[in-house]
Amino acid sequence: MNLLIWPRRIRILTLSSLSMLAISTTAFAQDADLAKQLSNPLAALISVPFQFNYNQGFGPADGDQLLLNVQPVVPISLSEDWNLISRTIVPVIYQKDIFPEAGSQFGLGDINVSLFLSPKKPTSGVIWGVGPVFYFASATDDLLGADKWGAGPSAVALTMRFTTTRPRPLPTPAALVV
Secondary structure (H helix, E strand, O other), X not given: OOOOHHHHHHHHHHHHHHHHHHHHHHHHHHHHHHHHHXXXXXXXXXXXXXXXXXXXXXXXXXXXXXXXXXXXXXXXXXXXXXXXXXXXXXXXXXXXXXXXXXXXXXXXXXXXXXXXXXXXXXXXXXXXXXXXXXXEOOOOOHXXXXXXXXXXXXXXXXXXXXXXXXOOOOOOOOOOOO
């Protein structure tokens, strides 16, 4: 075995290891930033969360309900300082035996749209947004919605206590949604 080659191999191995460390550190920082944005409901990031609920013993007929809320959040940049955030809730519902002798229903429930005017940067550590909320009578079956429309004010405020995400219990952001 040629001993003159070892120092070169060690140098290559060392440089490769340092390169991998730099790449993984950058990737970790990007992942932490993305995790922070995903936990902020007013971040300038398009997201489409899904919320699934199973309700058992529901309604006067003691029925079952499967509810999937599709909740796209779309930020729209209005200026250098302001965003308009659209948060829509589209319920997809399957239910059976909710009402006596009604059988089962499947389809869309009533759609809820909230619009938040929000500064792009937190104000004194508080992330906030205000705007209207609209409730549309859009159910595809009379038993899947209220057959009413509505509108009113909506507000959200929260703080983010940690600057990075770590594998430890994190507090839930203090939020108020009206």
